[in-house]
Amino acid sequence: MIINHDVVIVGAGLAGLRAAIESAEKYNVAVVSKLHPLRSHSGAAQGGICAALGNEEEDNWVWHAFDTVKGADYLGDQDAIAQMCYDAPKTIREMEHFGVPFSRTEKGLIAQRPFGGHTRNFGEAPVRRACYAADRTGHVCLHTLYENCIKRNVRFYPEVQMIDIIINEDGECAGIVAMDIRSGEIHIFHSKITMMATGGIGRIYQTTSNAHANTGDGVAILLRNGLPAEDMEFVQFHPTGLYRLGILVTEGARGEGGILLNNNGERFMAKYAPTVKDLAPRDMVSQCIYKEIQEGRGINGQPYVHLDLTHLGLAEIEKKLPEIATFAKIYLGVDPSKNPIPVAPTCHYAMGGIPTDINCHVRSNEGDGIVKGLYAAGECACVSVHGANRLGTNSLLDLVVFGRRAALEILRELETEGTKKPYLPKNADAKIKNRINQIFANNDGESAAIVREDLQKMMTKCASVFRTEEVMQEGAKELPELRKRARKVKIKDKGKEFNTDLMEALELENLVTISESVLLSALNRRESRGAQARVDYPERDDANWMKHTFFYTDDNGHTEIKYRPVNMALAESNEEYADKFKPRVRKY
Numbered sequence: 400m401i402i403n404h405d406v407v408i409v410g411a412g413l414a415g416l417r418a419a420i421e422s423a424e425k426y427n428v429a430v431v432s433k434l435h436p437l438r439s440h441s442g443a444a445q446g447g448i449c450a451a452l453g454n455e456e457e458d459n460w461v462w463h464a465f466d467t468v469k470g471a472d473y474l475g476d477q478d479a480i481a482q483m484c485y486d487a488p489k490t491i492r493e494m495e496h497f498g499v500p501f502s503r504t505e506k507g508l509i510a511q512r513p514f515g516g517h518t519r520n521f522g523e524a525p526v527r528r529a530c531y532a533a534d535r536t537g538h539v540c541l542h543t544l545y546e547n548c549i550k551r552n553v554r555f556y557p558e559v560q561m562i563d564i565i566i567n568e569d570g571e572c573a574g575i576v577a578m579d580i581r582s583g584e585i586h587i588f589h590s591k592i593t594m595m596a597t598g599g600i601g602r603i604y605q606t607t608s609n610a611h612a613n614t615g616d617g618v619a620i621l622l623r624n625g626l627p628a629e630d631m632e633f634v635q636f637h638p639t640g641l642y643r644l645g646i647l648v649t650e651g652a653r654g655e656g657g658i659l660l661n662n663n664g665e666r667f668m669a670k671y672a673p674t675v676k677d678l679a680p681r682d683m684v685s686q687c688i689y690k691e692i693q694e695g696r697g698i699n700g701q702p703y704v705h706l707d708l709t710h711l712g713l714a715e716i717e718k719k720l721p722e723i724a725t726f727a728k729i730y731l732g733v734d735p736s737k738n739p740i741p742v743a744p745t746c747h748y749a750m751g752g753i754p755t756d757i758n759c760h761v762r763s764n765e766g767d768g769i770v771k772g773l774y775a776a777g778e779c780a781c782v783s784v785h786g787a788n789r790l791g792t793n794s795l796l797d798l799v800v801f802g803r804r805a806a807l808e809i810l811r812e813l814e815t816e817g818t819k820k821p822y823l824p825k826n827a828d829a830k831i832k833n834r835i836n837q838i839f840a841n842n843d844g845e846s847a848a849i850v851r852e853d854l855q856k857m858m859t860k861c862a863s864v865f866r867t868e869e870v871m872q873e874g875a876k877e878l879p880e881l882r883k884r885a886r887k888v889k890i891k892d893k894g895k896e897f898n899t900d901l902m903e904a905l906e907l908e909n910l911v912t913i914s915e916s917v918l919l920s921a922l923n924r925r926e927s928r929g930a931q932a933r934v935d936y937p938e939r940d941d942a943n944w945m946k947h948t949f950f951y952t953d954d955n956g957h958t959e960i961k962y963r964p965v966n967m968a969l970a971e972s973n974e975e976y977a978d979k980f981k982p983r984v985r986k987y
């Protein structure tokens with residue numbers, strides 16, 4: 400069936416829902432999501448969403464921009480960072496007016512807490528900048544935006560999985576090919592505007608805070624259509640996952656006063672980051688935890704450390720961190736008001752993704768080309784505000800700021816150009832139908848779960864927190880075989896309705912494509928910067944590597960890497976603060 404809409408947004412997390420709002424009153428807007436919208440990973444966000452509101456103490460957007468640029472290890476694009484930090488206060492107030500029930504100060508203002516890397520006056524001391532709703536910030540934001548979309552008659556297609564995008568002979572995006580999971584039918588969505596808001600990639604690793612659905616579909620599908628992926632080597636490992644499980648313990652726990660301890664009971668972060676200590680940025684804290692473990696100071700010689708909240712007291716924990724207290728009790732049997740929580744780094748966030756300009760148009764190459772009709776925002780996109788390392792609470796902000804900017808640009812495009820859709824190529828779904836028939840016909844392959852596990856093991860061994868040429872080369876050698884195995888998987892369920900075997904087989908191909916882009920981009924970048932910590936190239940190398948990676952693949956193993964310069968708008972401006980934004984050694 401061909402389904403027609405003016406706008407088709409793929410992804411019902413905060414980025415997708417925020418983008419749906421503006422056009423929905425005048426135009427025919429659809430949101431396609433492989434999950435029920437309220438199951439999107441945004442709903443799992445705990446700690447907060449930041450903006451220099453200054454409700455608790457003095458703050459301003461330039462300090463926020465400084466922290467973001469420094470946190471990003473100077474790889475973030477400064478025009479985009481300035482835009483995000485400047486837009487933040489009004490975007491949060493708008494969220495408040497949409498109905499988000501934020502926690503409050505005694506005066507009734509939106510309450511704010513400290514978070515890693517967020518400081519006052521260019522690094523002087525931690526600042527309270529993260530707005531929150533206890534430790535359920537994402538949950539309340541997602542529900543509020545969903546209600547606002549329903550109110551504006553956004554048409555939802557829940558449990559519909561995008562399998563391909565459609566780019567016509569003129570290079571314009573004409574829509575997507577998707578499978579209705581409930582019936583197994585393949586549909587073409589034909590639209591004037593198509594937007595990717597498909598979220599993260601965390602499932603390429605064994606231990607991750609990410610939901611099962613975070614398989615990088617949007618990024619992988621665009622890569623297979625010849626479009627680039629930017630800075631994929633920068634994958635964030637969050638310092639505090641529950642040991643072995645990877646389930647997240649929000650950085651808000653340290654924001655509220657929690658501290659990390661090694662086996663000697665030492666507050667080891669004081670040694671590495673004397674000013675901000677446990678509130679150093681995530682790349683640093685994760686690397687420090689592994690150093691402590693490698694040097695024999697893991698708890699009882701095991702690969703984890705302790706997160707101690709006991710001094711906060713039961714009442715404070717129940718008021719400000721109720722969710723994580725429950726997680727610790729259920730999954731590890733630990734009551735955080737009585738005992739420290741065992742934690743270790745867990746894969747958390749992709750700084751890289753689909754390259755976009757500041758108005759969320761998808762870039763067609765490392766230059767200034769764009770794909771007409773195609774937009775992206777949220778975790779799947781790379782605009783790039785997080786550079787080599789994202790600060791906590793800057794992702795939720797990125798989602799709503801750039802979701803909103805995409806919305807305004809989409810509205811502008813519809814108003815000026817009208818709603819005439821790009822030409823739809825004949826048999827746009829033929830390739831996908833063939834691929835699915837082929838999967839059904841495979842009778843002698845392995846299950847997707849087995850290949851996925853081997854892929855995750857390889858990525859965990861070869862491309863996690865610390866990386867070396869030798870180990871990454873080993874991983875790169877395994878890739879072609881993994882790709883072959885992924886294309887040959889066998890599915891047991893041969894039915895059409897709710898065929899989760901088939902969904903997983905399709906997602907596995909995306910995981911392989913994403914892993915390839917992460918591993919080969921990391922192998923190529925011979926320096927350490929932010930989340931890319933190379934043991935064999937331990938220093939940051941601005942002379943050679945102050946540039947964004949643009950990775951291309953044809954999915955048959957032919958890959959190419961090109962570069963785009965980093966935008967230095969703030970450092971090059973005439974403002975008195977310009978000097979603060981020039982790259983320097985990163986100390987906290």
Ligand SMILES: Cc1cc2nc3c(=O)[nH]c(=O)nc-3n(C[C@H](O)[C@H](O)[C@H](O)COP(=O)(O)OP(=O)(O)OC[C@H]3O[C@@H](n4cnc5c(N)ncnc54)[C@H](O)[C@@H]3O)c2cc1C
Nearest residue numbers: 410411412414433441444446447561598777778792794795
């Ligand atoms: C446990 C956890 C806690 C976090 N806490 C915070 C925090 O406190 N503060 C902060 O700033 N950040 C936090 N983050 C990061 C932040 O939550 C995510 O980066 C963000 O929610 C991603 O939002 P999104 O809108 O881009 O995508 P998501 O919310 O991940 O949504 C993706 C959407 O795309 C859809 N989709 C994907 N593939 C397809 C497909 N093939 N076809 C159809 N639909 C598809 C899904 O159904 C879903 O609706 C946290 C992340 C995690 C995992």
